Amino acid sequence: MQVFHIRYRNTQGTLMRILSAVSRRGLDLPFVQAEPEEHTHKVTLLLEVSPKQVGQLFRDWRAVVDVMDVRAGAPISNWDHSAWNTPHPPASVGNDGAARAAMA
């Protein structure tokens, strides 16, 4: 697993372009978080990638018009999935209720 931090101007579609560089390669995206950072935005992604894909992703991201900076963190060997295995929607709502809401 590898962590990437991308700083970008939060213009229309920029975050989606960043994410589509991941989805077009069929990569799983177990964690993503976007947040404001000073006058710009930052998105953090966790990906299982090969070294070749790291290079491709860097270049694809840097080619996005409003991406300002791309950095990679140290590889993570023991990613703790448990924190992300809590039910969604919250267990108190229940799947039946969620399905009804979606159909409405």
Added chain:
Amino acid sequence: MLRGADIVLRCLRAEGVDLVFGYPGGAIMPLYDALDGSGVRHILTRHEQGAVFAAEGYARATGKPGVAIATSGPGATNLVTGIADAKMDSVPLVCITGQVRSGLIGSDAFQETDVFGMTLSLTKWNRLVRSIEEIPEAIAEAFYWAKSGRPGPVLLDFPVDFLKAQMEFKGPSIFKPQPQSAQASESTFEATLIALLQQAKKPVALVGAGVKLAGATDNLQELLDTLQIPAFATVHGLGAIKQESPYYLGMVGMHGTRAANMALHDTDLLLVFGARLDDRVTGDPARFAPNAKIVHFEIDPSQLDRVRACELPVIGNLAETIPAFLNEVQHAHFPSWREWLDETCSQDRAEPPLSGLAQPTRRFLDELFHRLPANSTIITDVGQHQMWSAQRYRKNSERGFITSGGLGSMGFALPAAVGVQLAKPTETVLCVSGDGGFQMNIQELATLHRLVLPIKMVIIDNKYLGMVRQWQQLFYDRNYAETDLSDNPDFVAIGQAYKIKSFALYEDEFRPEHLSAETDQRLKEFLASPEPGLLVFECHPEANVYPMVPAGAALSEMVFEEE
């Protein structure tokens, strides 16, 4: 006070646009209502895909952005193939779509599609305009990104209510991009590159479209004249190197020349100028230029290392990096590469004598191309005729050979030729299609008939989807599944139905050593006519394109003719 639609057109004029291609519909009607008197000429195609390919043709012929207009929903989705095509081939293209009114967006309204979302991964930049006030700034930014760096497609989606709304117009905007952080680049590449060249025993140069897009062909020619190393071009690089250059080996890749492919296989230093190293150029990536170090001149960093890591990336505008390199080359000393150049041009690397079922078709193209004026443009569709045309192309013209190379979009040629002819009204425009591709946008015959565009159309009719059939023959045990077009319509009759002078020629006329006076005369009259013309050439159904590097093979493993 001006309507949003009037503001759009004024901003287009400010960007230098006087010609657009499109197809009207509900959500874009205000823009069409404002066209009259705007100074923008609109070309009505008969399908939105025709409009976007025509805009591409105009852009490829001029270097200026082409503009395509469509309505929401199906109008917008019909643009998508052309947008993807422009992205792959670095064509500056501005697409304008109408959208349902802003209050209805997201409600699955009639003819609503999320064209912004659909084209995110196909465009360089796009925007759903959110107010009438945004229009001038959005148009300025769209044109900036379409033209800057590696050119490409952009899209502007205008909700219909903003096109109808009014505001005080204070003039067009000028877009100034905010700086990105510094790109990783080799700022002192010249010294490293000179050292690599001095160590190289078998250097070669591979030239792609980037050289032409940068306007750097003269610089490149001077560089190659100085270095005297073997050089070859991709299909989009054709015309960038003068054909008569003693070091020019022709087209490289799947259907390239033996000399070019063998030199690329054997090289120990590959200089790439503005090419993506597409898989049609490299063959099996694992066995591509196996002994070579790669130096890659490229404006778009995202194109580097796609196939193999390069030893030296030279990122930047080739109009600046090639002269900088040339300047250093002129002051450096290199070993002689004469022996290597002689080897690449030697007889055992020359093409075998042409024979086989495709020979009359190649001869036909030779005779046709030979009769074209120097400043003519050839546009091809996609398939066997495209590769035969590329192999037979012999002009020294930067924008003289136009084709859908990256995406390989059948149906491209006819509408693209409309755009080229409008861009170059006094020049000869030759559109070469196959029988399959021609039928994909055959409706554009009506466009060129209405405009009386003197486009010369050629259909190479083998009554098959020929390239797919060739692969079925070679790799699928002749299982010609769903490629048979033997029930093709009478193309001559179709041309005549559009009031276009049409006729057919046959293979037998191109077998004798000398053409008959009658055939010669018919070719000359066809090309010289001030009106549109359609020539149907009946080609052998099983004629194949050779040489060929089979899928998964190395460039050195070419196949020649039917054996």
